[in-house]
Amino acid sequence: MDNIIQVGMAELKIAAAPKKLLTAGLGSCIGICVCSPAHQFGALAHIMLPSSIQSKRSQNKAKFADTAVEMILEEMIKNGASASKIIAKIAGGAQMFKFVGDSNIMNIGQRNTLAVEEHLKRIGIKVVAKDTGGNFGRTIVFDPKTGDLKIRTIGHGERTI
Amino acid sequence: MKDFTELSCIQLDALREIGNIGAGNAATALAQMVQAKIDMSVPEVTILPFDDVAKLVGGADVPVCGLYFAVSGSITGSILFMLPIERAVLLIDMILGRNSSETGAGISGDLETSVIMEVGNIISATYLNALSHFTKLKLLTSIPALAADMAGAILNGVLAQVGGVVDDVLVLKTMFTREDQEIVGHFFMMPDSESLSTILQALGVNC
Numbered sequence: 001m002d003n004i005i006q007v008g009m010a011e012l013k014i015a016a017a018p019k020k021l022l023t024a025g026l027g028s029c030i031g032i033c034v035c036s037p038a039h040q041f042g043a044l045a046h047i048m049l050p051s052s053i054q055s056k057r058s059q060n061k062a063k064f065a066d067t068a069v070e071m072i073l074e075e076m077i078k079n080g081a082s083a084s085k086i087i088a089k090i091a092g093g094a095q096m097f098k099f100v101g102d103s104n105i106m107n108i109g110q111r112n113t114l115a116v117e118e119h120l121k122r123i124g125i126k127v128v129a130k131d132t133g134g135n136f137g138r139t140i141v142f143d144p145k146t147g148d149l150k151i152r153t154i155g156h157g158e159r160t161i
Numbered sequence: 162m163k164d165f166t167e168l169s170c171i172q173l174d175a176l177r178e179i180g181n182i183g184a185g186n187a188a189t190a191l192a193q194m195v196q197a198k199i200d201m202s203v204p205e206v207t208i209l210p211f212d213d214v215a216k217l218v219g220g221a222d223v224p225v226c227g228l229y230f231a232v233s234g235s236i237t238g239s240i241l242f243m244l245p246i247e248r249a250v251l252l253i254d255m256i257l258g259r260n261s262s263e264t265g266a267g268i269s270g271d272l273e274t275s276v277i278m279e280v281g282n283i284i285s286a287t288y289l290n291a292l293s294h295f296t297k298l299k300l301l302t303s304i305p306a307l308a309a310d311m312a313g314a315i316l317n318g319v320l321a322q323v324g325g326v327v328d329d330v331l332v333l334k335t336m337f338t339r340e341d342q343e344i345v346g347h348f349f350m351m352p353d354s355e356s357l358s359t360i361l362q363a364l365g366v367n368c
Contacts, residue, residue: 009316009317010212025220025221025311025313025314027314028314028318095318096314136314137222137310154224
């Protein structure tokens with residue numbers, strides 16, 4: 001377990017191989033995992049909301065898709081990665097509650113997914129794999145050495161992307 | 162703008178007392194529904210940063226049962242009633258007067274689903290009624306939305322609603338008792354920004 005770094009909600013952490021990054025219980029949130037294969041290190045951000053712009057409290061950059069991707073890029077470059085070599089894998093963005101009516105909260109997962117993809121594209125990071133949507137939670141473990149992203153669920157199987 | 166961390170003891174006491182009155186009414190409603198004596202109380206009211214909420218049920222990947230309600234009327238906000246799956250199963254057994262484990266390991270049948278939803282309905286409605294009575298505010302809840310999955314996953318969707326603005330939630334620990342059986346669940350109240358000030362002002366304990 002010493003080799004596993006836990007990433008909480010609205011946090012961003014960096015790890016160098018052989019350490020791995022874990023975030024538990026992703027619902028509508030998204031785990032953005034990036035690595036630079038040549039350097040064997042990576043980052044995981046657990047974002048909660050699509051945009052920091054309408055938010056009154058936006059100090060925590062890891063909470064929002066738009067600011068978290070910038071922070072990721074900054075951290076990766078600081079550690080010696082070149083922007084064009086960074087790849088990303090994303091998971092999460094589920095809709096946890098079935099609900100009558102059309103409150104915003106109900107499609108937050110989908111809005112998060114779209115925002116993450118849009119902002120990664122904007123800063124030039126390629127999404128090579130994703131496991132998003134559905135109505136179930138995900139616990140993910142990211143290995144910066146291989147780039148493998150392992151996804152565990154309750155009742156919806158296990159997979160590695 | 163107010164947030165929960167600025168609340169004084171008196172204000173917390175007021176919210177706890179309302180919780181207990183609500184719980185008393187909920188117990189009566191539950192007891193009538195199942196024709197057995199079921200007690201409910203709110204032994205603890207706390208304010209938690211939302212990062213710690215998952216720890217209350219044992220961690221972000223613990224399987225839980227969550228019921229979500231949207232609050233509307235004079236204030237807006239969210240209510241979440243959450244307990245670990247195996248506790249939820251025991252609660253269903255307790256309410257139906259079954260022997261333990263008759264429900265099985267999960268909440269899949271129609272009867273089990275409607276029992277747990279009804280419990281959530283009763284708790285949220287009676288709590289809001291008590292709050293409404295003291296504040297003279299008009300408060301309505303939506304029908305419940307049920308999810309059974311990882312605690313963290315259930316929390317994120319609900320907390321995303323307030324996550325951009327508030328970092329803390331009001332937690333009412335709720336205890337159900339039937340004879341010598343005791344089950345603890347947690348009831349989370351998350352008024353949207355400005356709504357908490359509205360409640361405290363209406364309670365007359367705004368300072």
